Amino acid sequence: MKIRHVVEAQQFTVPMLMELFERTRRMECVVARGGTLDYQNRIMASLFYQPSTRTRCSFEAAMYRLGGRVVSTEHARIFSSEVQGEQLEDTIRIISGYSDVIVLRHSEVGGAARAAAVSGVPVINAGDGNGGQHPTQALLDLYTIFRERRSLDGLTIAMIGELDIGRTARSLTQLLSKFDRVKLHFVSPPELQMKEDILNELEERDVWYSVESDVERIIGSVDVIYLTQIRPGRMSDQQGHSKFSIGRAELARMKPNAMIMHPLPRTIELDKSVDGDPRAFYFQQDRNGLYVRMALLTMVLDS
Amino acid sequence: MKIRHVVEAQQFTVPMLMELFERTRRMECVVARGGTLDYQNRIMASLFYQPSTRTRCSFEAAMYRLGGRVVSTEHARIFSSEVQGEQLEDTIRIISGYSDVIVLRHSEVGGAARAAAVSGVPVINAGDGNGGQHPTQALLDLYTIFRERRSLDGLTIAMIGELDIGRTARSLTQLLSKFDRVKLHFVSPPELQMKEDILNELEERDVWYSVESDVERIIGSVDVIYLTQIRPGRMSDQQGHSKFSIGRAELARMKPNAMIMHPLPRTIELDKSVDGDPRAFYFQQDRNGLYVRMALLTMVLDS
Amino acid sequence: MKIRHVVEAQQFTVPMLMELFERTRRMECVVARGGTLDYQNRIMASLFYQPSTRTRCSFEAAMYRLGGRVVSTEHARIFSSEVQGEQLEDTIRIISGYSDVIVLRHSEVGGAARAAAVSGVPVINAGDGNGGQHPTQALLDLYTIFRERRSLDGLTIAMIGELDIGRTARSLTQLLSKFDRVKLHFVSPPELQMKEDILNELEERDVWYSVESDVERIIGSVDVIYLTQIRPGRMSDQQGHSKFSIGRAELARMKPNAMIMHPLPRTIELDKSVDGDPRAFYFQQDRNGLYVRMALLTMVLDS
Numbered sequence: 045m046k047i048r049h050v051v052e053a054q055q056f057t058v059p060m061l062m063e064l065f066e067r068t069r070r071m072e073c074v075v076a077r078g079g080t081l082d083y084q085n086r087i088m089a090s091l092f093y094q095p096s097t098r099t100r101c102s103f104e105a106a107m108y109r110l111g112g113r114v115v116s117t118e119h120a121r122i123f124s125s126e127v128q129g130e131q132l133e134d135t136i137r138i139i140s141g142y143s144d145v146i147v148l149r150h151s152e153v154g155g156a157a158r159a160a161a162v163s164g165v166p167v168i169n170a171g172d173g174n175g176g177q178h179p180t181q182a183l184l185d186l187y188t189i190f191r192e193r194r195s196l197d198g199l200t201i202a203m204i205g206e207l208d209i210g211r212t213a214r215s216l217t218q219l220l221s222k223f224d225r226v227k228l229h230f231v232s233p234p235e236l237q238m239k240e241d242i243l244n245e246l247e248e249r250d251v252w253y254s255v256e257s258d259v260e261r262i263i264g265s266v267d268v269i270y271l272t273q274i275r276p277g278r279m280s281d282q283q284g285h286s287k288f289s290i291g292r293a294e295l296a297r298m299k300p301n302a303m304i305m306h307p308l309p310r311t312i313e314l315d316k317s318v319d320g321d322p323r324a325f326y327f328q329q330d331r332n333g334l335y336v337r338m339a340l341l342t343m344v345l346d347s
Numbered sequence: 348m349k350i351r352h353v354v355e356a357q358q359f360t361v362p363m364l365m366e367l368f369e370r371t372r373r374m375e376c377v378v379a380r381g382g383t384l385d386y387q388n389r390i391m392a393s394l395f396y397q398p399s400t401r402t403r404c405s406f407e408a409a410m411y412r413l414g415g416r417v418v419s420t421e422h423a424r425i426f427s428s429e430v431q432g433e434q435l436e437d438t439i440r441i442i443s444g445y446s447d448v449i450v451l452r453h454s455e456v457g458g459a460a461r462a463a464a465v466s467g468v469p470v471i472n473a474g475d476g477n478g479g480q481h482p483t484q485a486l487l488d489l490y491t492i493f494r495e496r497r498s499l500d501g502l503t504i505a506m507i508g509e510l511d512i513g514r515t516a517r518s519l520t521q522l523l524s525k526f527d528r529v530k531l532h533f534v535s536p537p538e539l540q541m542k543e544d545i546l547n548e549l550e551e552r553d554v555w556y557s558v559e560s561d562v563e564r565i566i567g568s569v570d571v572i573y574l575t576q577i578r579p580g581r582m583s584d585q586q587g588h589s590k591f592s593i594g595r596a597e598l599a600r601m602k603p604n605a606m607i608m609h610p611l612p613r614t615i616e617l618d619k620s621v622d623g624d625p626r627a628f629y630f631q632q633d634r635n636g637l638y639v640r641m642a643l644l645t646m647v648l649d650s
Numbered sequence: 651m652k653i654r655h656v657v658e659a660q661q662f663t664v665p666m667l668m669e670l671f672e673r674t675r676r677m678e679c680v681v682a683r684g685g686t687l688d689y690q691n692r693i694m695a696s697l698f699y700q701p702s703t704r705t706r707c708s709f710e711a712a713m714y715r716l717g718g719r720v721v722s723t724e725h726a727r728i729f730s731s732e733v734q735g736e737q738l739e740d741t742i743r744i745i746s747g748y749s750d751v752i753v754l755r756h757s758e759v760g761g762a763a764r765a766a767a768v769s770g771v772p773v774i775n776a777g778d779g780n781g782g783q784h785p786t787q788a789l790l791d792l793y794t795i796f797r798e799r800r801s802l803d804g805l806t807i808a809m810i811g812e813l814d815i816g817r818t819a820r821s822l823t824q825l826l827s828k829f830d831r832v833k834l835h836f837v838s839p840p841e842l843q844m845k846e847d848i849l850n851e852l853e854e855r856d857v858w859y860s861v862e863s864d865v866e867r868i869i870g871s872v873d874v875i876y877l878t879q880i881r882p883g884r885m886s887d888q889q890g891h892s893k894f895s896i897g898r899a900e901l902a903r904m905k906p907n908a909m910i911m912h913p914l915p916r917t918i919e920l921d922k923s924v925d926g927d928p929r930a931f932y933f934q935q936d937r938n939g940l941y942v943r944m945a946l947l948t949m950v951l952d953s
Contacts (some may be wrong), residue, residue: 078691085381087411089404098744101695101721105748108693108719113411115404118421118724134611138401141634142408308740331747388684390714392707416714418707421724437914441704444937445711 046347049160053179053215067339080111089143106337140164166344182215184333205272291315349650352463356482356518370642383414392446409640443467469647485518487636508575594618652953655766659785659821673945686717695749712943746770772950788821790939811878897921
């Protein structure tokens with residue numbers, strides 16, 4: 045299966061996801077046996093207009109584990125002081141002359157699509173804008189569930205936090221909706237709830253969901269808790285954060301084989317007393333990102 | 348031919364330029380066949396006191412295409428808060444203990460020469476100060492013309508923009524003046540015209556030139572348009588920018604085999620309607636930078 | 651001998667130091683013959699919360715000379731805007747999923763120990779806080795003396811400068827105190843003298859030392875001058891800096907085989923007229939850092 049650019053999570057169909065996950069599994073083996081693959085003459089450019097140490101390091105380590113090389117910029121600056129609308133396109137045209145694949149983190153929604161439109165080499169979106177896309181995060185989230193449960197059909201998942209602008213929760217919801225009999229709970233203060241566009245998509249696809257305002261109500265019945273942070277000041281009820289948090293008390297009430305996930309970084313919503321619990325998957329989740337990114341890089345570089 | 352340091356464009360004689368261009372041609376072949384050369388144990392340090400994503404990435408990709416390795420700093424900081432005149436020299440002495448070649452972008456005119464004076468390894472100037480040198484840009488500009496026209500003799504070139512402090516236009520003028528029967532038009536608002544020092548050099552060498560204030564007068568007769576930006580506020584006639592710009596109207600009047608060049612980034616002086624024209628060479632120009640830098644690296648590393 | 655983490659200089663016993671120095675000697679040979687070692691599938695993450703071009707480049711060049719790969723961040727940012735006490739631990743847990751060793755420069759005293767406590771891979775402290783540790787600097791200082799004198803027993807060393815908070819002088823003192831018959835002079839304005847904790851340690855170990863306030867008194871009798879800068883404003887007697895500086899006059903009075911060392915960067919305390927003197931070891935010192943760091947990397951990666 046050929047992929048040219050990775051711009052948004054929704055571009056992946058279920059068969060594409062299954063191929064990606066099979067490749068990802070092979071990448072785990074490559075790393076486990078300490079080897080590399082045959083990409084030693086390929087160059088990845090990581091072009092980050094906003095710093096994101098973790099995402100950038102994950103992509104760069106992925107390219108190195110494939111045997112490749114990396115040209116990196118932590119804080120890509122516009123080349124001159126006159127910032128113009130056309131600058132991103134010119135930069136991409138130029139950088140695609142030096143590299144075999146571009147990993148782009150941009151500050152504006154739609155930046156990755158604009159880059160893909162002019163690039164001579166594949167572009168992978170590593171996040172574009174706050175309401176924008178971050179497809180590799182959604183893919184690694186999905187892979188983490190798939191790897192543990194062997195199937196994505198029939199699962200009940202709670203998405204918790206700042207769902208209105210949370211791009212990881214939005215993208216993951218879109219991916220999950222492609223699988224059978226998935227049930228979703230959106231747990232958030234009313235003012236930060238999942239937006240209409242996503243809810244409408246779910247209704248069109250006949251996906252079951254509920255809108256909740258307290259984690260208590262659903263904690264005992266879910267297979268996956270997908271927790272995200274609520275930034276201070278965004279919640280009108282300042283004292284209400286316990287309704288959207290996981291700690292020792294919630295652990296006691298969860299299913300024994302539930303999974304607790306978080307895209308990190310965390311603040312108060314995820315207590316460190318959870319870290320030692322076997323249901324805590326958030327560090328494994330990030331580790332899976334390495335394998336998923338290796339697999340994606342091979343898919344775009346091979347095509 | 349041995350080169351120790353690359354400090355300024357003028358240090359290259361015509362035979363040195365021809366050797367460089369021959370090597371550059373070979374580098375194009377190396378990249379085209381996806382190979383690398385035998386520099387896997389050599390380390391390039393890229394030491395940028397001012398950020399320049401494009402130039403830095405171009406040099407680093409060049410070193411990787413040779414098989415080498417890169418230690419990189421996007422924003423070299425003075426090691427301590429007490430900035431002293433001697434700091435650059437100490438830094439270079441230290442970094443030359445870790446690396447086989449140093450690529451330096453410095454904020455002061457003469458920074459590269461100061462570095463070369465104390466370095467234990469070759470130094471390549473990647474730009475030093477606004478009125479200073481940026482020799483690899485001038486060399487890739489010249490190579491782009493040479494590659495297309497097979498000869499630099501007898502060409503008519505227009506230099507357009509902020510010529511008084513434009514280091515790329517200044518350096519390219521000096522290189523072009525080494526070839527036979529070259530004719531130069533300097534097109535700029537009077538207050539931003541090419542300075543006396545360069546004009547005097549041209550007169551000493553008997554190079555034909557004219558000083559112009561509107562691109563209209565010369566557009567139909569030139570082989571190469573070398574366009575550079577005019578920063579807002581530097582031109583006294585704020586409305587006059589069309590006299591120093593290229594768009595659809597100018598395209599219609601240019602020679603069918605003329606070349607349009609620009610060191611990028613561009614602003615309003617180069618309309619994006621030009622991008623699809625076969626006479627637009629500005630993205631090719633930057634791509635050639637990769638090959639020229641590979642060739643220069645081999646010349647200093649082999650000597 | 652196995653080392654898991656490198657957190658502080660004092661963790662090294664004399665036998666460990668001797669093994670490190672023997673390995674370091676072999677690394678000099680590896681570099682001299684232009685080779686690399688078999689670490690091509692190993693990834694070092696350099697995670698610098700404070701920029702330090704020199705230390706970072708030295709570690710990265712060391713990893714490249716071993717054949718390895720580097721994922722690098724010049725200015726590690728906390729992943730989100732909500733800086734929390736737990737962030738460093740989460741970052742380390744995540745980065746240790748991508749890499750085989752982490753080189754950490756942190757802004758707080760104890761940062762390296764906190765990182766080591768949670769990391770899945772070895773952590774090497776590249777400096778943590780102003781009163782904290784910078785063990786590789788102390789180790790390269792010690793190696794520089796050892797390499798020149800073949801033994802560390804019986805030497806007389808003067809430590810000069812801002813000794814109260816100077817982490818390199820503090821760590822080097824602790825390492826030197828492990829050897830026989832070492833004599834130490836601490837030369838500093840009274841308000842910046844070596845602190846009680848270190849002086850008490852020396853007394854417990856029966857190490858001879860004196861507290862001095864003018865380099866003149868000891869200049870003729872020492873084997874090693876270890877000079878560090880005094881930052882402007884920290885000395886109450888603003889005119890007194892000549893008492894803590896080395897220039898031509900001091901050179902004339904020093905032993906013919908004395909060594910002048912400085913961790914760099916320097917300001918006025920070390921005149922550049924000293925640079926050409928055969929007793930100046932401060933550039934060699936930094937060069938030795940490359941070999942010491944290569945040796946340390948092999949020790950933690952092999953264990």
